[in-house]
Amino acid sequence: MSRFGAPRTELVDGPAGPLEILRTGHGRPSTLFVHGLAGSISTTRPYATAVPGTRTFMHLRGHGRSAVPSGPFGYADLAAEVWSVADRPDVRADRALGVSMGAGAILRGLTQEPHRFERVVLVLPATIDRPRSDTAMAALESLSERVSSGDRDAVVEHLVADQPAAVRADPAVRVWAEGQAEQLLSSGVEAALRLLPSQAPVPDRARLSEVTCPVLVLGQEGDDTHPAEVAEELADLLPDAVLHVAGSGGIMWEHRLETRELVGAFLAGQ
Numbered sequence: 001m002s003r004f005g006a007p008r009t010e011l012v013d014g015p016a017g018p019l020e021i022l023r024t025g026h027g028r029p030s031t032l033f034v035h036g037l038a039g040s041i042s043t044t045r046p047y048a049t050a051v052p053g054t055r056t057f058m059h060l061r062g063h064g065r066s067a068v069p070s071g072p073f074g075y076a077d078l079a080a081e082v083w084s085v086a087d088r089p090d091v092r093a094d095r096a097l098g099v100s101m102g103a104g105a106i107l108r109g110l111t112q113e114p115h116r117f118e119r120v121v122l123v124l125p126a127t128i129d130r131p132r133s134d135t136a137m138a139a140l141e142s143l144s145e146r147v148s149s150g151d152r153d154a155v156v157e158h159l160v161a162d163q164p165a166a167v168r169a170d171p172a173v174r175v176w177a178e179g180q181a182e183q184l185l186s187s188g189v190e191a192a193l194r195l196l197p198s199q200a201p202v203p204d205r206a207r208l209s210e211v212t213c214p215v216l217v218l219g220q221e222g223d224d225t226h227p228a229e230v231a232e233e234l235a236d237l238l239p240d241a242v243l244h245v246a247g248s249g250g251i252m253w254e255h256r257l258e259t260r261e262l263v264g265a266f267l268a269g270q
Contacts, residue, residue, distance in 0.1 A: 009064070016080075039102070047259070062190075120215045125217070
């Protein structure tokens with residue numbers, strides 16, 4: 001997960017407050033990239049390396065400089081934020097990529113507007129329509145506590161431990177974790193970490209049969225937070241889905257080049 005220089009982001013109006021976005025490239029297609037829980041614009045930028053056209057990256061509520069609305073919220077609220085950016089006249093996204101929580105937000109929106117996008121990539125889906133209460137979800141609660149405490153070193157250690165075992169000793173992983181910890185501690189992500197792990201994005205999986213656009217579903221083996229079985233199940237539910245499950249070692253660590261090529265070719269319409 002590469003580091004990038006400080007992006008030139010901007011704040012735009014969202015349904016419940018300002019949302020931070022970054023726009024790069026030009027022309028069509030126009031793809032919107034949505035990060036995962038405790039992720040960021042910088043963690044989704046590597047997926048866009050081989051994607052043509054205009055690329056827009058966003059921070060959902062509680063992440064980056066985006067607003068932290070008061071009160072409880074769920075995937076319907078996240079989907080409304082995704083749609084608000086996708087529908088902007090200066091974005092007009094016809095494609096979307098979501099990682100984990102971002103994939104859930106896109107799925108939730110598609111249950112209401114199944115034909116909104118021409119192509120969709122869903123990376124590491126964690127659940128579909130059933131809330132989880134397993135060890136992986138308890139780990140997110142632990143991350144919430146560490147972020148709330150402001151203990152940078154504890155957050156770094158958690159992020160490193162959450163990566164595939166084969167790459168945890170890689171110095172690049174620690175550098176990435178240190179940068180990500182700084183972003184988390186300067187944001188309002190604690191609310192999302194507390195509220196979202198107990199929720200499921202889709203209220204009725206039958207609605208997914210109406211999503212007829214091509215969808216690329218990416219999973220990886222050996223990931224307790226994002227079981228490969230969930231990716232396989234989701235691909236079965238979507239009428240025009242292509243499934244790719246990477247081996248253990250991290251979809252954007254050991255399998256980065258392959259993932260970039262798959263995403264780029266798919267979103268280019270190949």
